[in-house]
Amino acid sequence: MTRDWKISEPIKEVDQVHCQWTDIILDDKFGITKEDWNTVIEKTVEHVHSWGEQNIARRVSCMIRLLLPQLDVLWQGKVGPNDELSFRWLPCKSLQGATVADHALTASAIAYCIGYDINPRPDIETLDKLRLSALTATWKDDGLEDVYDALWGEDPPIEPKPDGTELEQIVFMAKAVASERTKINDASEFNTHSLNENKQIGLVLGGATKIKGYFLESAKLPEIRGASALLDRINLEDVPALFGREIQDKQRYERIRKGFCKRTGHTLSAPECIIYAAGGNTLAFAPASVVHQIADEIERIYTHETLVANSVAVGDTFDLLELQYGLNPTQFWIGDFQKACEKPETAKIMHTYYGSTDKEDFLERKCFGELTSSLAGAQLKRREGNTTPDRKTHRDLPTHVEIGPYQVRCESCERRPAVINEAKVLCEACTRKYVTGRATKKQLKRGELDHYTNSINKWLPANKGENGEYLLTDWISLYNEYVELFSDVSQNYEQDPDGPNDLNDIAKSSDRENYIAFIYADGNNMGAYLENIETPAQYRQFSERVFVTMQTAAFKALAKLEPVWIKDDNDRYVFPFEIISIGGDDLLLIVPGSKVFEVVHAIGENFDSEFNSYNRLTNTDKLRLSQRYKSSKWVDAQEMQPVFSMSLGFVIAEAHTPVAFLEHLAGSLLKSAKTRAKMLIKDEVGYRGGTVDFLVLKSISMITSNLSDFRKKFYKTDTKNSLTMRPFTSHELSGFIETIKAFKEGKFPQSQLYQLRESLKLGRQTSTLDYLYFRSRLDKKDGEQLQDQIEHNWHSASDKNSNPGPWYAMLQESKTDKTGYETLLFDLIEAYDFILDPEKQNEEDNSDESND
Incomplete structure (x- = not known):
């Protein structure tokens, strides 16, 4: 079965498929028709031509924006209004399952990082041409010739050649690293591998740790919102700005980059180096010469902006072969692994690390993921206070401030001395959270925050735009953008x-x-x-x-x-x-x-x-x-x-x-x-x-x-039986909601559910008899409803006919387990008041329709 690349539905006429590939996550086959392919290519060529006459720097910048778009484009997926935006999602034939954007951005980042460390370092124009050449290195092979020609025009790119000039070799290596790896069975084959060059590239992993402790050290919503917005700003804007990713706050962008240049002498200009920046963490390529300085700067930004949030960043350098074949492949490969598995003293170690002693599991583990796992381990060690090899600096720890005998304690966190002691009593860290939280509000009065920012040396969460609002994005703002973008969730506010x-x-x-x-x-x-x-x-x-x-x-x-x-x-x-x-x-x-x-x-x-x-x-x-x-x-x-x-x-x-x-x-x-x-x-x-x-x-x-x-105290009986069926699967949760709605719609007396619940504590057999007797005495309507909802719709996982209700046999985790039983009644009663009456929900739905 082949699924359509845009809407994921099965393609009925498979003979129309122009290109087919296996999705790297779903493992299903996807395809794109010739018509779709040509439409996207034509629209992308038009889009490139619309840029007009541009130098190499502008062309690479525009193409990076097309391949690395903002969130509002990513939300639309492949069915957005502009077909040229779908270009980034076209399949890449040089790497199975990857998209054009995945491969192109990776190749460009690797070429930039290697080129940056050439001695003497090339000028910015040469580095930009190197980036664009690596970015488009496979496009002719991937059927993207028209876009390639439109992008380069009369300018000659740097061609990928294994034996060419230094820049041509870099483009070749970047193309090879980003593409499908060659299968290697014997370690001796690495000696003649095209990536076995004396070149290294850095990887940086870093971000905030113990995030929830920073969010929730205050119980007040403005400070919680402010802490969230501040960490997201650092993660999604400040750290990417180090690599040249443009943000809406141009002044802060320049300040971050100039500050890093002043401290280190380096200015990076390749936003494609960011592999991901989300969830408080960042993984990025970096030139080998700058990797530890980038890690130091990430920690410095978090501490400087938040004062108290914990952050850890680590970096390491890797050979080009390691990017494809995992850690030290030339020193430890299949033959070494098999020998280690044969020795009793090392076999257990091999099994623990690689998951088994099978050759295929070894090969599956030896990949780029092994490098990121290594960095994650180093990050954990640094967080615990251990020194980092080859790192001259110590971890930039957050501020710890003691409270003196005559100082007022902050009313928000109750941990640090207050710097503001008026209507609000706040320490400096909580003042920053409060200011950031208030700065996201739309009804913010002019000058409302000046008093607070003056009390903390005029620190600002962001600069102001032309309309006077702070250039700061929070989740409510993003949600608003999403709602406005999609008609199926928009509402008539x-x-x-x-x-x-x-x-x-x-x-x-x-x-x-x-x-x-x-x-x-x-x-x-x-x-x-x-x-x-x-x-x-x-x-x-x-x-x-x-x-x-x-x-x-x-x-x-x-x-x-x-x-x-x-x-x-x-x-x-x-x-x-x-x-x-x-x-x-x-x-x-x-x-x-x-x-x-x-x-x-x-x-x-x-x-x-x-x-x-x-x-x-x-x-x-x-x-x-x-x-x-x-x-x-x-x-x-x-x-x-x-x-x-x-x-x-x-x-x-x-x-x-x-x-x-x-x-x-x-x-x-x-x-x-x-x-x-x-x-x-x-x-x-x-x-x-x-x-x-x-x-x-x-x-x-x-x-x-x-x-x-x-x-254990309130839901377990003396036997293995349980008075709750939680947790539920997603389908069971929908059934749970429908069960309560059915009881409410049928006006089933809630007091009778309470009465049934009380008998459950007497044991399964006694309570089952009580339940059957109780059901037989109900009027016909209530009795049938109880039987439908408790006995017919719900049943044991192993045999739906073995229990009359309200007890059901549990799913046994092993065949030797003694069968236990569980009941739904406690769960129903606990949640009963928190699920809408169907009548009221219908009224709300009708109200929505009338507003629309």
């Missing part, structure tokens, strides 16, 4: 909404008044994939797709929440949610308590659908074991399974509950959900989708230790 002032603004939107929900989500199955990514180009594609998918999944789900009017001294029109962070593969959100189930389910479904693969659906009979809600109907409808899925944990609590405590609980619930996901992905079941766990916190004193102890 009464005016331009703003973010909430505090958690009470969010809680007022909940039908169960004063309740909010803290959501913590994280991707599944990604760690092992990252370790085995073969090339930098594939790493670039993977990180971009995950980052964009995480954002669009969250934004689409949040579009279900309409802005609300907050009636106070100044009537405000606000979004009833807060996006704390959307990282590489995780996100933190706060939403109204009564809306959380719908939002969580939508986020999980949106994310999983982007990574659905026909190739991942195998044995459907085994897959039935994973679902306890209408499994046969669900399995029969399945055509795909996701390669990567999302697990989510969320806690519902009153708005005055400390945010740090909610994050801790949500993190524990996320771990619980991920544990179930790992159990279900085993061969015996084969479910690869998302999982969800939740908790309704009626008071802080409910949990005095950790989540596991709490559940």
Whole structure:
């Protein structure tokens, strides 16, 4: 089966496919028709011609912008309004599964880094020509001749030649590193390999650590929002600016680059060196001579801007062969691995590191992913205080300020002495957070922040634009841009909404008044994939797709929440949610308590659908074991399974509950959900989708230790039976929501559910008899409804006919396990008040339609 490259649906007329390839993530075959191919090429050529007569520097800059666009272009994917923007997503024939952008940007970055270290260093014009030559080195072979000719015109590029001039050899090496690697069986073959040259390139990995501790050391929303915006600004703008990535704040861009040049004597001008910058971390190529100075500068920027956020950056240099074949391939290859596996004293080490003693697993591990794993290990060592080899500087640690006996403690973090002691009592670090958080507000009054910035030596989160607003982007602004871009999620807002002032603004939107929900989500199955990514180009594609998918999944789900009017001294029109962070593969959100189930389910479904693969659906009979809600109907409808899925944990609590405590609980619930996901992905079941766990916190004193102890105490009986069925799969969560809606729609007495719950503590047999007796005494309508929702729709994972309800046999983790039983009633009652009545939801939906 071949899927269409744009819309991912199966292509019915396969004979029309012009080019076919296997997606590196989904492992499905994709194809593009000749018509689509020609349309994109023609539009791209027109676009290049529209630049007019340009020098090499302008041409490479324009092409980099086309291949490395802003977020609003990435959100649109391959079906945007401008076909020339689809050029970056065309398949690259020189590297299976990669796109034109993946390969071209990687080759250009490698050529720049090698060329930068030539002695004497070439001028900027020569480096730009080197970049553009490497960027287009495979385009004639890849069927992109028309774009190639339009781009170069009469100017001759630097041709890739293994025996040519030094610059021609660099283009050849960059092209080879970015392309498909040659299969090597014997280490002696490396002696004649084209990349076995005395050239090195640097890799830098760095960013903020212990991010949530920085976000959540304050319980107040402006400071949380400000901390998030400040870290995102550093990660997405300041660090890329070091490599020449232009940002909206031109003054800050120049200040960052001039400061780095003054301290080191270096100015880098190749934004394509950034492989990824998301989730607080950055991975980038760098010239070997500058790698440690870049790492030092990343740490310096975080400490200088935040004062207290932890950051760690490390760098190392690698041979060109290592970029394709992993660490030290000339010193340790297949023969050495096999000999080590034969020795008892080293066989266990080989098995632990490579996953087995099989040759294929060794080759799979020896790739670019091994280099990034090595850097991640070095980053962890440096974070723990160890010295970094070949690094002259010590880690730039955040400021620790003692509180003197006569100093006032900051009211926000309660850790540091205040520098402002008036309406707000804030330390300098929290003042920066507060100023940044307020600077993102649309209703900011002129000069409102001057007093605060003057108190901290006129530090500013960003410069101001022509309209007087700070040139600062936060998640609410990005969400607004997304909503305006897509008609299917746009809403007829009464005016331009703003973010909430505090958690009470969010809680007022909940039908169960004063309740909010803290959501913590994280991707599944990604760690092992990252370790085995073969090339930098594939790493670039993977990180971009995950980052964009995480954002669009969250934004689409949040579009279900309409802005609300907050009636106070100044009537405000606000979004009833807060996006704390959307990282590489995780996100933190706060939403109204009564809306959380719908939002969580939508986020999980949106994310999983982007990574659905026909190739991942195998044995459907085994897959039935994973679902306890209408499994046969669900399995029969399945055509795909996701390669990567999302697990989510969320806690519902009153708005005055400390945010740090909610994050801790949500993190524990996320771990619980991920544990179930790992159990279900085993061969015996084969479910690869998302999982969800939740908790309704009626008071802080409910949990005095950790989540596991709490559940053992309140949800476990003396036997292996459990009084909860959490965590749920994504499909089960949708069934869980439908079950509660059905009870509400049918006006089933909630008090009778409470009565059934009480008998569960008497044990499975006694409570089953009580349940059957209770059901028989209900009137016909309520009895049938109870039977449908508890017995027919829900059943045990192993045998749906073995239990009459309300107990179901658990899925056994091993054949030797004693069968345990679980029940849904506690879960239903706990969540009952936080799922909308169908009638009320219909009224809201009708209201939306009338507004549209």
